[in-house]
Every structure is written in structure tokens, then in C-alpha cells.
Amino acid sequence: MISERLQKAMNEQVKHELESSYLYLSMGSYFQSLALDGMAHWMRCQAHEETMHAMKFFDHINDRGGKVQLQDIHLLKSNWKSPIEAWQDAYKHEQFITSKIQELTAITREDKEYSSEPILAWFLNEQIEEETNTSKISTQIEMLGENSANILFLDKELATRPFTPGSPFDPTALPQ
Numbered sequence: 001m002i003s004e005r006l007q008k009a010m011n012e013q014v015k016h017e018l019e020s021s022y023l024y025l026s027m028g029s030y031f032q033s034l035a036l037d038g039m040a041h042w043m044r045c046q047a048h049e050e051t052m053h054a055m056k057f058f059d060h061i062n063d064r065g066g067k068v069q070l071q072d073i074h075l076l077k078s079n080w081k082s083p084i085e086a087w088q089d090a091y092k093h094e095q096f097i098t099s100k101i102q103e104l105t106a107i108t109r110e111d112k113e114y115s116s117e118p119i120l121a122w123f124l125n126e127q128i129e130e131e132t133n134t135s136k137i138s139t140q141i142e143m144l145g146e147n148s149a150n151i152l153f154l155d156k157e158l159a160t161r162p163f164t165p166g167s168p169f170d171p172t173a174l175p176q
């Protein structure tokens, strides 16, 4: 049975992951408004990935005999001064999520919740990837500055990110 403290923190994490999804959907909408369709697409893929992260915690709480207690989701931000600022925010947000996963890991060790260590090890690895991706794109767009031709080139590259098959965030997968 999951400890009270870990259950509470994991329920918080379900909220953080769903708020991440909402934030990236919001960034996607911002990029769409600038006709940066590749960046908008990347963010939709990411929004889906975050809902899967939330569900991983959701299922784990139940699997450990706990109770999922859903919380209010807040829209963290809905507008940005520039695409650079949006990507910098994405990187900062991933650093924040990493700090939350580290806190959860510390709780599992203090409470001897060894059964939750594998899932948190998965998330620690996932966060390395998430920070690397957002940090790299953030640095690349900072290098491009105001050069619209180069930004469009990066936008095209980001359009190649594949959706998880059957993702409801993929407009081509929705029922017609």
C-alpha cells in the first residue's frame, strides 16, 4: 500500500503533468497563430505525451492500492512575446518537472517505497530527454534571432516529429 505522503505527492504530479499538457497545447495555439505550423505540431505531440505521463502516475497510484484524487488544472500561460520566449519557457517548465520527479524520488527513499522506484527511474530518464529537447530547440531558436527564413527552416524540421499512433492530438487521427 502506498504511503499517504507519496500518494499525495503523486496526485500532485498527475496535476503537474496535465498542466504540462495544457501549457503545451497553449503554446501550440500560440505558434499556430504565427503560422509556425511545425512548432504547433511539435507542441501537440508533446501535449499528448504529457497526458500519457499523467496516466502513468494515475495507474501507478491505483496499482499501489491508493486513490487518485484529481485536482483543478490551471492554464499556466497563454501568450508569449516571441517564439524564443515560448521555447525558453518550455525548457524552464521541464526543469521544474524534473525537480518534482526528484522530490518524488526522495520521498520513495525516505518512506522505503521501493515499489515506486522503477517508475520514477523511468521518469528521471524521460526528463533527461525532455530537458535536452527543449533546451536544444531553445538554443537553436536563440541563435536564429529574428531571421525569419531560418526560423521557417527550423519550423519545417519540427514538423517531422511523429505522433504516437492513434493520438487524439493528431488531427488526421480524428473521426471524420
Ligand code: FEO
Binding pocket: 017, 020, 049, 050, 053, 094, 097, 130
Ligand atoms: Fe511529463 Fe515534460 O514532463
